[in-house]
Amino acid sequence: MTIGRAQLEAIVEALTVVLPARQPADQVLKQFFRDHKSLGQKDRAIVADTVCAALRRRRLLEHLTPEGTPRQMALAAIVKAQGIGISQVEASLSADEKAWLSALKAEKVDALPFEIRVDLPDWVIEKLRKNHSDEEILAIGQSLQQPAPLDLRVNETKAPIEPVLDRLERDQIAARAMRYSPIGIRLRDKPALNQHVLFLEGVVEVQDEGSQILGMLLEARRGEMVVDFCAGAGGKTLQLGAAMGSSGRLYAFDVSEKRLANLGPRLKRSGLSNVFPQRISNENDAKVKRLRGKIDRVLVDAPCTGLGTLRRNPDLKWRQTAAGVVELNAKQTAILAAAGALVKPGGRLVYGTCSLLEEENEAVVTAFLAAHPEFRLIPCKDVLARKDIRIPGVEEYLRLLPNVHDTDGFFAAVMERAK
Numbered sequence: 020m021t022i023g024r025a026q027l028e029a030i031v032e033a034l035t036v037v038l039p040a041r042q043p044a045d046q047v048l049k050q051f052f053r054d055h056k057s058l059g060q061k062d063r064a065i066v067a068d069t070v071c072a073a074l075r076r077r078r079l080l081e082h083l084t085p086e087g088t089p090r091q092m093a094l095a096a097i098v099k100a101q102g103i104g105i106s107q108v109e110a111s112l113s114a115d116e117k118a119w120l121s122a123l124k125a126e127k128v129d130a131l132p133f134e135i136r137v138d139l140p141d142w143v144i145e146k147l148r149k150n151h152s153d154e155e156i157l158a159i160g161q162s163l164q165q166p167a168p169l170d171l172r173v174n175e176t177k178a179p180i181e182p183v184l185d186r187l188e189r190d191q192i193a194a195r196a197m198r199y200s201p202i203g204i205r206l207r208d209k210p211a212l213n214q215h216v217l218f219l220e221g222v223v224e225v226q227d228e229g230s231q232i233l234g235m236l237l238e239a240r241r242g243e244m245v246v247d248f249c250a251g252a253g254g255k256t257l258q259l260g261a262a263m264g265s266s267g268r269l270y271a272f273d274v275s276e277k278r279l280a281n282l283g284p285r286l287k288r289s290g291l292s293n294v295f296p297q298r299i300s301n302e303n304d305a306k307v308k309r310l311r312g313k314i315d316r317v318l319v320d321a322p323c324t325g326l327g328t329l330r331r332n333p334d335l336k337w338r339q340t341a342a343g344v345v346e347l348n349a350k351q352t353a354i355l356a357a358a359g360a361l362v363k364p365g366g367r368l369v370y371g372t373c374s375l376l377e378e379e380n381e382a383v384v385t386a387f388l389a390a391h392p393e394f395r396l397i398p399c400k401d402v403l404a405r406k407d408i409r410i411p412g413v414e415e416y417l418r419l420l421p422n423v424h425d426t427d428g429f430f431a432a433v434m435e436r437a438k
């Protein structure tokens with residue numbers, strides 16, 4: 020793949036606005052493309068791929084480019100992170116740059132310090148060391164440097180999985196049933212699906228396999244009262260609504276108007292009529308309190324560092340901080356307590372995150388259980404076994420890792436309130 024002068028300039032300009040990491044990279048990039056309407060489809064793909072590669076290997080690239088200018092970062096990303104040959108950019112290089120890139124190309128990444136190979140900030144590595152060996156941390160870090168696959172969930176209210184797989188095959192979209200999720204399909208490539216009839220008619224939705232497994236832990240059933248406390252744009256809400264056969268009542272709470280607004284069109288496509296999105300001001304909103312003790316199942320998909328999703332959002336690792344974890348922790352604890360109060364006797368509470376950090380996961384659950392003896396832990400393994408799902412390493416808690424399960428990183432705990 021040749022990268023021309025104009026394309027390289029566009030990559031450098033894009034990195035100039037993305038690298039300060041003041042806002043999420045996808046938002047900055049979206050604005051960048053709005054401001055650069057002359058860039059064609061192919062140019063945009065090249066810019067987006069290189070920016071993503073630079074964010075995935077930012078620590079390596081900063082190590083290799085002592086001045087760290089956006090141009091150096093762009094060139095190093097192309098040659099070192101994307102593995103593109105120097106000859107493919109040669110026409111745009113000065114003699115000095117050519118010599119520098121040749122030396123860079125020859126440098127052995129495997130011989131670099133551990134932290135650079137892991138490509139995570141020091142504070143994250145330190146926290147991971149509480150539960151993982153350095154060998155595991157390296158495997159986790161390297162798996163998070165890979166792009167994530169495109170995963171779909173089949174809307175059970177519209178179709179079983181087999182005809183959907185058949186339809187994809189007929190349309191020459193390479194796909195296979197997922198390893199763990201019985202309602203999931205993994206695509207081999209990343210086709211633009213948003214004009215495909217299966218997507219437009221709400222038969223499939225994009226959802227990572229790990230997220231599907233987490234949603235299944237709630238075992239939401241027909242006719243029940245269910246709350247998705249942190250519904251966001253509704254990835255799991257739609258799954259729960261379908262599992263409930265579009266019956267009962269499913270409240271989708273979130274503090275973010277914008278995220279709930281993104282649920283709107285997805286909900287319409289899904290055809291579900293049991294979902295009630297509600298914006299709440301915080302976890303103690305009156306809309307929450309009036310449901311105390313009345314709900315069969317409550318899911319808390321808590322706000323977290325998102326470190327398990329770095330394959331999709333590589334900028335997150337440079338936007339989170341140790342101080343941020345402390346703030347998130349306070350939120351997670353408060354949300355879980357408020358959500359737990361909604362569960363009726365004999366009901367279920369699931370706490371989940373897409374974080375890899377013990378502080379956001381086991382520690383929050385352990386503290387909750389200590390303060391709420393009316394709840395007890397149900398092993399995730401047992402819940403999944405009822406659906407014939409067996410996942411290596413899943414026992415008491417759900418712990419999914421990209422290097423082990425080829426899903427985003429997820430954690431979950433299932434709790435039941437005494438009758």
Ligand SMILES: C[S@@+](CC[C@H](N)C(=O)[O-])C[C@H]1O[C@@H](n2cnc3c(N)ncnc32)[C@H](O)[C@@H]1O
Nearest residue numbers: 249250251253254255273274275302320321322
């Ligand atoms: C991990 S995301 C949810 C993702 C979503 N469940 C999905 O599957 O697509 C966490 C969500 O928690 C929301 N949130 C933050 N503080 C909250 C609070 N106090 N009460 C309810 N939701 C909150 C955020 O706006 C964010 O949408």
